[in-house]
Amino acid sequence: xxIQGDLERETEPKPGELIVPRSDPRSDRRLNTGQHQPGLIVxxxxxxxxxxxxxxxxxxxxxxxxxxxDSRLVYRGFDIGTAKPTQxxxxxxxxxxxxxxxxxETLTVADYQTQVREIIAQQxxxxxxxxxxxxxxDSRSHRCSGWPxxxxxxxxxxxxxxxxxxxxxxxPDYGLRDQLANLGQRQCYAFLQQVDRAATTKxxxxxxHRTLRALEVFYVTGRSLTSQQGEAPPDYPIVQIGxxxxxxxxxxxxxxRTAQMVAAGLVEEVRSLCAKYGDxxxxxxxxxxxxxxxxxxxxxxRDTAIELTAIHTRQFAKRQRTWFQKDRSIHWxxxxxxxxxDQALVILGRSLGII
Numbered sequence: 001x002x003i004q005g006d007l008e009r010e011t012e013p014k015p016g017e018l019i020v021p022r023s024d025p026r027s028d029r030r031l032n033t034g035q036h037q038p039g040l041i042v043x044x045x046x047x048x049x050x051x052x053x054x055x056x057x058x059x060x061x062x063x064x065x066x067x068x069x070d071s072r073l074v075y076r077g078f079d080i081g082t083a084k085p086t087q088x089x090x091x092x093x094x095x096x097x098x099x100x101x102x103x104x105e106t107l108t109v110a111d112y113q114t115q116v117r118e119i120i121a122q123q124x125x126x127x128x129x130x131x132x133x134x135x136x137x138d139s140r141s142h143r144c145s146g147w148p149x150x151x152x153x154x155x156x157x158x159x160x161x162x163x164x165x166x167x168x169x170x171x172p173d174y175g176l177r178d179q180l181a182n183l184g185q186r187q188c189y190a191f192l193q194q195v196d197r198a199a200t201t202k203x204x205x206x207x208x209h210r211t212l213r214a215l216e217v218f219y220v221t222g223r224s225l226t227s228q229q230g231e232a233p234p235d236y237p238i239v240q241i242g243x244x245x246x247x248x249x250x251x252x253x254x255x256x257r258t259a260q261m262v263a264a265g266l267v268e269e270v271r272s273l274c275a276k277y278g279d280x281x282x283x284x285x286x287x288x289x290x291x292x293x294x295x296x297x298x299x300x301x302r303d304t305a306i307e308l309t310a311i312h313t314r315q316f317a318k319r320q321r322t323w324f325q326k327d328r329s330i331h332w333x334x335x336x337x338x339x340x341x342d343q344a345l346v347i348l349g350r351s352l353g354i355i
C-alpha cells in the first residue's frame with residue numbers, strides 16, 4: 001500500500017542511541033491504565049530494517065505470537081519478492097496474517113482490522129486464563145510475556161489497530177469504479193466536492209484512487225466517507241518500537257536484500273506466478289514483481305530489473321519513514337545496534353513501569 005506524507009524532521013538515532021518519543025497523550029493514557037491488562041507490542045519501520053528478525057526474537061523470549069502488518073504477506077505464493085519469513089524462520093513461533101488470501105482475492109484494510117482484532121482478543125483471553133492460574137512473583141514481573149507482537153511496514157494496517165480507525169465496510173466495486181473512471185478525474189473530483197467537501201481537503205485533485213474510493217463509499221452507502229471515519233483506540237496498553245537506519249546504510253541493506261532475493265529464485269517465482277495467474281494480475285505490478293515481469297517480457301534486461309527494484313524499494317522506504325516518523329509514540333532503536341534486542345526489552349520495561 002502506498003503511504004504518503006511530508007517529513008517534518010529527521011529523528012534517526014546514531015548507532016546505539018535510544019530515541020525516547022515525544023509525549024503523546026493518547027499513548028500515555030493507554031500505558032497508564034490497566035497495568036495488569038494484556039497489551040500489544042508493535043515492531044515497525046521501513047523495509048529492510050530487520051523488523052521480522054526482531055519480532056521473532058522477542059516472541060521467542062516472551063513466549064508470544066507474531067502478527068504480520070504487511071499488505072502483501074497475506075497473499076499465498078508471493079514469498080521471495082515480499083521477504084516473507086520462511087518456514088525455518090517461523091519455527092517455534094506462531095505467525096498470523098500470512099498466506100490467508102489467494103492472489104486474485106482482495107483483502108481490504110477493514111477485513112485486515114477485523115481479523116487481527118480477533119487474533120489479539122484470542123491471545124489476550126489465553127493470557128487472562130493463564131494469569132488466573134499463575135499468580136507467582138515471576139509471572140507478575142514480566143507483564144509483557146505473551147503479548148501479541150504486530151510487526152511490519154504497512155503503516156495503514158498498524159494504524160487501523162493502534163488507533164482503532166473506523167473504516168466503512170464497503171467492498172471494492174470495480175464495475176462502479178470503472179464507470180466513474182470513464183468520466184475522468186476532473187469530473188469525479190467535482191462530484192466529490194458536491195457530496196463530501198470535507199474529503200477534498202485531504203484528497204488531492206489528481207489522486208484518482210482515493211477520489212474513486214470516496215465516491216464508491218458514498219454511492220454504496222448513501223453516506224459520505226468523512227461521516228463514517230474516525231478513531232476508537234483500544235483500551236489495552238500498546239508499546240511501539242521502531243527500527244531506524246540512516247539513508248546510506250539503508251540503501252546498502254536494500255541493495256543486499258535485492259541481490260539475495262534474486263539469488264533465492266525471485267525470477268523463477270515471478271515466472272511461475274505469471275504462468276499461473278497471467279501477467280495482468282494486479283499484484284504483479286507491485287514492488288519487486290513489476291520489474292522482473294518486465295524482464296521476463298523482454299522489455300528490460302536482468303541488471304536493469306535488479307537496479308530498478310532497488311531504486312523503487314528505496315523510494316518506498318522513504319515513504320515508510322515519512323509515515324512512521326510522524327507518530328510521536330514510537331520508541332526508536334538503531335537497526336544496526338548490536339544490542340537492539342536488549343534495548344527493546346528496556347523500552348518494554350520502561351513503558352510499563354517495570355524498570
